[in-house]
Amino acid sequence: MTTLQDVATSTAGGAAGARRGRLGGAPPWLGGLVGTVAVIALWWILALTWLRDGGAVPTPDDVLVKLVTDFDRYIPSIKSTLWIAIKGFLIGNGLAIGLAILTFGIPVVDRIVLQIGVASYCLPIIAIGPILTTVFDGSTPQVALAGISVFFTTLIGTLVGLRGADQAALDVIRASGGGRIRQLRYVRLRAALPSTFAALQIAAPAAVLGAIIGEYLGADRGLGVAMVAAQQNLNVAGTWALAFISSAAAGIGYGLIALIGRLLTPWAPRTNVGGGS
Missing domain, CATH: 1.10.3720.10 (MetI-like)
Incomplete structure (x- = not known):
C-alpha cells in the first residue's frame, strides 16, 4: 500500500533529478540572454539597412x-x-x-x-x-x-x-x-x-x-x-x-x-x- 512517506520520497527523488539535470547543462537564464542579444542585433541591423528609409524603426x-x-x-x-x-x-x-x-x-x-x-x-x-x-x-x-x-x-x-x-x-x-x-x-x-x-x-x-x-x-x-x-x-x-x-x-x-x-x-x-x- 502506498504511504505518504513513499509519496514524499518519490517527489523528493524527482526534484533532485530535475536539479541534477539543470546543473549538468547550461544555466537556465543563458537561453534567454542569448535570445535577447540576438533580437537586439537583428533589430539594429534591420534599422540600419532594409528599414532605414521608412523611419519607422529607430x-x-x-x-x-x-x-x-x-x-x-x-x-x-x-x-x-x-x-x-x-x-x-x-x-x-x-x-x-x-x-x-x-x-x-x-x-x-x-x-x-x-x-x-x-x-x-x-x-x-x-x-x-x-x-x-x-x-x-x-x-x-x-x-x-x-x-x-x-x-x-x-x-x-x-x-x-x-x-x-x-x-x-x-x-x-x-x-x-x-x-x-x-x-x-x-x-x-x-x-x-x-x-x-x-x-x-x-x-x-x-x-x-x-x-x-x-x-x-x-x-x-x-x-x-x-x-x-x-x-x-x-x-x-x-x-x-x-x-x-x-x-x-x-x-x-x-x-x-x-x-x-x-x-x-x-x-x-x-x-x-x-x-x-
Missing part, C-alpha cells in the same frame, strides 16, 4: 537615448498604468481563485463557473472596451479590462491544481474521517499552489496589456495614452521607448510572481515555460 541606441532623456516625463504614465494593472490583477485573480475554490466539487456550479471563464476569455476586449468606457467613469473600464484579461487563465490554473491533488494523501484524509472540506484544506489547496502561481505568472503581463488597451480605448493618462500622443506627434523613438517600458513592466511582473511562487512552493518541480525542466 536603432536601439536612439530608443535608449529617448528613454533616458524623457524618463521623468514618463513616470506619471507608468504609475497610472501600473496601478490600474495591479488593481485589475488583484480583482480578476481574486475572483478566479475564490470561485474555483468555492465551486470545486459541485459539478453543476463548477461547469457554470467554467463556462463563465470561457466566455470572459472569448470576449473581444477591443469591442467591449468602448462600451465600458461609455457606461463607467474614471479608471473603472481599464481596471475591468485588466481583470477580464487575467480571469480565465487563473481560474483554469487553480482548478487544474485542485483536481491534481495526490490521491494517496486524499485517501489518508478520507480514512481518518475527513470530508471534502478537510481534503480541500490539508491537501488540495497545497496541491493547487504550483499551478496557480504558474497561472499568475501569465496573468501578470496580461494585466498590464489589458490596462494599456483600456487606456488606448479611452483614458486621460497612462502608457497607452502616452503612446497614442507619441504616434500622433510622429515621435517614433518615443513610441518605441514607451513600448519598451510597457514590455519591461510586463516582464518584471512575470518575474516577480515567479520568484514569489518559488519561495512559497519550494517542493514543486520547476519547469521553464519555453522548454524543459
